[in-house]
Amino acid sequence: MKNRTLTCALSIALLGSVGASLFIPAPTAIVMAADGSGTTASISDILKNQQSDGGWKKYYSETSGEWAKSTIDNKATYTEIRRLASEYSSSKNTTYSAAAIKGINFLLNMQYANGGFPQVYKSSDYHTHITYNDDAMVNVLILLDEIANKKGDFSFVDSNLASKAKQAVDKGVDCLLKTQYVSSGKLTAWGQQHDENTLKPTSARIYEVPSLSAGESTTIVKFLKTRPATSQITASIKAAEDWFKKVKITGYRYERNSTDSYIVADSSAAPIWARFYQLDTNKPIFTGRDGVVKYALKDIDQERRAGYAWYGNWPSKIGIN
Template identity: 45%
Template sequence: MRKIVLACIAALLSSTLTHAQKSEVTYKSKQPYKSWVKMAPKLNDDFFKTKEAIRIGDNVLLYQQTTGGWPKNIYIPAELDEKEREEVLSEKDDVNQSTIDNTATTTEITYLSRLYNATGIEKYKKAAIKGIRYLFEAQYDNGGWPQFYPRPTGYYTHITYNDDAMINVMELLQDIANDKAPYTYLPEDIRKQAQAAVDKGIECILHTQVKQNGKLTVWCAQHDEHTLAPAKARAYELPSLSGAESDNIVLFLMNLPHPSPEIIASIEGAVNWFKQVQINGLKREYFTNDEGQKDYRMIPCQEGEACDPLWARFYTLEDNRPFFCDRDGIKRYDLSEIGHERRNGYSWYNNGGLKVFKKYEQWKKKLKN
C-alpha cells in the first residue's frame, strides 16, 4: 500500500513539474490581454514557487505605475526585449493609464499577493500594498470609484459599474477586510481601511440606485461622480438602466452577512425590476450576411421550445424599454437597426438575471433563519 501511495505522489510531482516546464514556453509568447486576466486567477499554488512565476511577477512590477495602479489591456506575462522594457518604463508616470477597468489593478494585486505568500520576497508585498493604497486613494468621498484615476477629464471620472469595475474592487477589499487568503499577510491598518472603503462603497451603491415613480430599480453602467445621476460614457453607452452591470451589484449585496433594512430594500427593488423587464420567447440566430460576414439576429422561439429569459444591456430610464445604440449615439429599439460592427462588437443581451433569481431564493431562506 505504501508503495502505491509513493508512486501516486511521484506521479503528481512529475505532472506538476511538467506543467511548470510547459508554462515557461506558453506564457512568454504575446497573447490577447484577456488571456492574462483569465489565466491569473486559475494558476495553482505550486505555480507560484516556479521561476516562471517570479519572471511574471517582475513584469507585474515593471508595469506598475507611479500611482500604484496598473494600465489595462496588457498581456503581462509576455517576455519583453530591451526596447519594449524601456517603453514600459517611460510610461510609468503617465497618470492617464492607471485604471480598474477590465480587471486591471485587482488582478495584479492578487497575483503579487499569491507570489509573496509562496516566495516571501518583500518587493512583491510592497508592490501589492502600494496597489491597495492606490485603490484607497482613488475612491471618491461619496464611496464610488472612477474607471481611471487620477485621469482628470472625460467619462473616465464617472463612478463606474461598467464591466463590474467597482464591484471587482469591492470584492477584493472585502476579502482583505475579512483576512481571507491570499491577503492574510496584510497589517491590521490595511484591513481596517479596506472595511471602511467597502462600507463607503455600499453607501454609494444605495445612493445611486435609480428610482422610477418612487420605486427602487437598478443602476446605470456609470453615474456622475458629483450628482450621482446616470451618466453617458462612450457614444453608444447612454444613460440607462443596465441589465448587464446590475446583476453583480445585487449579488454583491446579497453576499453581505448582516444586511441593513436599506440593503434589504435595495435587493428587493432590484430583484423585482429584473422580474419585471425579463424578455421571454426570444433567442439568437446566427447567420452569414450578404457581405459574407458572420452575424446574428434575434428571433422568436419556436412553439414548445425551451428558451431561457434574456435581459437587454440597456433599458430606458423612464419606461424600461430595451434600446440599442450605434456609434452615432442615437437610440434604436431593434437590434437590426444598428450596424454590423456594433451589433457584433458589444454584448446587447445577457442572461445574468438568472443567477440573480437563483441567489435570491437562497438569500431569502437565509434571511428568515
C-alpha cells in the same frame, strides 16, 4: 431554407415591438490584454509596470493618453494585486507584499469621498464616472473585503490597512445604495456608469447612453447579498429583483454568427434581458456609433450589432426566471 427565411423574416418583424436581439460577445479581458496586463503578464512584468501612484495601466504598452494612467478597467490593478499577494504567500519574498500594499493604498486613494470608484485615476471625460461597467467597482470591493478580513493570500496585511479597507467597502456599499435609480418613486436598478457628482446614470462611449444595465445590476445585487442584512440593503435587493422580473423578455432565443446577430421566436426559450433599458420607460435600447437611440437592434449599424453584448441571461444567475 425557405422555412429558415420565413422564420428570420418573422423575427425581424417582431424586433420593433419587443426590442430583443442577439449579441456577439465583445472580446474577453484576456484577449484584450494580449499586449500585456496583469491577466497575462509575468510577475516580473507586473512589478516593472507598477506606476508611481501604485496602480497599473490597462495595457502595459500604452505610453500616452487616458489609458496610460492607472485604471480598474479590464481587470487592471486589482488583478495585479491579487497575483502579487499570491506570489508573496508562496515565496514570502517581501518585494511582492510591498508592491501589493502599494497597490492597495492606490485603490484607497482612488476612491471618491462618496464611495465610488472612477474608471481611470485622475482622468477626464467619462473616465471620471463611477464605473460599474464590466463589474469594475464591484470587483474592487470584493478585493477590499478580502483584505479587510485578511482572507486567504491577504493574511499578511496589518490591522491598520485592513481597517482602511473595511471603511472603503462600507463607503462603497453606501454608494451602491445611493446610486440605485429611482423611477416614479420606486427603486429599480443601476447603469453601467454614474455621474460622480449627481450619482445619476450617465453616458460613456457614444453607444453607451444613460440607461439601466441588466448585466452590471446583476453583479451589484449578487454583491449586496454578501453584505450583512440591513433594511436598506434588503429593500435594495428586492427592488432590483422586482425590476429584473418586470423587464425580462420571454418567447425568444438567440441565433448568432461571426458577422451579425438576430432573434428567433421560441416559446420554450429561457428569459433574456437587454443590455440597456431606457430610463423610466424600461424599453430596451440600442445605439450605434452615431449615438442615436433605436428601439430595435436591426436599426443600428452591423458592426455594433455584432461587436457588443446587447443581450444576455445575467439575472438568471441569481435565480431570476
